[in-house]
Amino acid sequence: MTMKRSKQQEKKPSRLSLALKITLILAASLLICVTTYGMYLTKKVEHAAEQAYEPVEKRGETSTKRPTEVKVEPVQDNVSVLFIGIDDSDQRGQGAEGSRSDALLLATLNRTTKTVKLLSIPRDSYVYVPHVGYKDKITHAHAFGGTLATIETVEELFDIPVDYYVRMNFNAFIDVVDALGGIEAEVPYAMLEKDEFDRNTVRLQPGLQHLNGREALALARTRKLDSDMERGKRQQEILKAIAQQAASISSITKYDELIDAVGANMKTNMTFKEMKGFFSYLTQGVPRIDSLTIEGYDDMSTGIYYYQLEEQSLNETKEILKSHLGLTEGDINTSNGSSLAGSGSEQTQSESSTSSDQQ
Numbered sequence: 001m002t003m004k005r006s007k008q009q010e011k012k013p014s015r016l017s018l019a020l021k022i023t024l025i026l027a028a029s030l031l032i033c034v035t036t037y038g039m040y041l042t043k044k045v046e047h048a049a050e051q052a053y054e055p056v057e058k059r060g061e062t063s064t065k066r067p068t069e070v071k072v073e074p075v076q077d078n079v080s081v082l083f084i085g086i087d088d089s090d091q092r093g094q095g096a097e098g099s100r101s102d103a104l105l106l107a108t109l110n111r112t113t114k115t116v117k118l119l120s121i122p123r124d125s126y127v128y129v130p131h132v133g134y135k136d137k138i139t140h141a142h143a144f145g146g147t148l149a150t151i152e153t154v155e156e157l158f159d160i161p162v163d164y165y166v167r168m169n170f171n172a173f174i175d176v177v178d179a180l181g182g183i184e185a186e187v188p189y190a191m192l193e194k195d196e197f198d199r200n201t202v203r204l205q206p207g208l209q210h211l212n213g214r215e216a217l218a219l220a221r222t223r224k225l226d227s228d229m230e231r232g233k234r235q236q237e238i239l240k241a242i243a244q245q246a247a248s249i250s251s252i253t254k255y256d257e258l259i260d261a262v263g264a265n266m267k268t269n270m271t272f273k274e275m276k277g278f279f280s281y282l283t284q285g286v287p288r289i290d291s292l293t294i295e296g297y298d299d300m301s302t303g304i305y306y307y308q309l310e311e312q313s314l315n316e317t318k319e320i321l322k323s324h325l326g327l328t329e330g331d332i333n334t335s336n337g338s339s340l341a342g343s344g345s346e347q348t349q350s351e352s353s354t355s356s357d358q359q
Helices: 002-052 140-158 170-179 213-221 228-247 253-265 272-282 311-325 349-358
Strands: 079-086 101-110 115-120 126-129 134-137 164-169 183-187 191-194 200-204 207-211 266-268 288-292 296-299 306-309
Touching: 002 253, 002 266, 002 272, 079 140, 079 170, 079 311, 101 140, 101 213, 101 228, 101 311, 115 228, 115 311, 126 140, 126 306, 134 140, 140 164, 140 311, 164 170, 164 253, 170 213, 170 253, 183 213, 183 228, 191 213, 200 213, 207 213, 213 228, 228 288, 288 311, 306 311
Parallel strands: 079 164, 115 288
Antiparallel strands: 079 101, 101 115, 126 134, 164 266, 183 207, 191 200, 296 306
């Protein structure tokens, strides 16, 4: 009996040792898999970034609000990003550069406060287009001269530099939302809207809805029952919803789908290194995003519809954007097109009250 007890006692440590070994092997295997997948995603993002990279050469110093030798870095500087949504579908018969911009959103990012100012520019705004030398709808700038003409028009309008641009077509928008598993958005009224093929197939009901890519695109584009102003506000809310959903992705496999969604449907002048620099704004979750709007009015006096921007509202918006970028009147010299980045301080008290009035 003594011998049997001794053998059983000898077996217990052996079993514990085996279980520990199996656990360690599984943990090591999992770590290797996660690390390998992380490396795979990094390489995939880097490859996608290389495919999407499309620098824009500005035409001389007068077309930019920063000196040509100044190169901003998202981690170190306040920066601006122009999001350009275009419809280059076969139905419209235009290529990417020949299409009109269907959505224009300008974001300024303050590195000190990690805050974002987000402005939707009404597509029918009547503004000066430097590329052609006269005033027209801002949506036409892209058809006149592509990304460069759009950037120059926005810089001229707000007297600030556009450091980066992101141009996406409808396919990319739909795929991104679908890769995220959809988004939550408020639908203002019942609507039957066009899909990405210009067919009236998207039906939405009023209220908070969970939308897929096609539905989110329809909501972003519609303006039948309200105005360009309300359309711009919806686009801002949709962009916020996408940012929140991206920051709360529960499945790591969705990152793979998200990278594929962007693919060849996006162009940007950001390098892979610069893209990584923007991650600093997500270290504490989605940053505070303040929505801005420009007041204006409908104008049919010429027989063509334009959205005329109110001068006071435009000037207030300019000052908010300049302050958020850390640019002051002393830093900007529009006669020679140069500017210097400021300290990155947040807006003043007077600016804050202006921002609140606009929202």
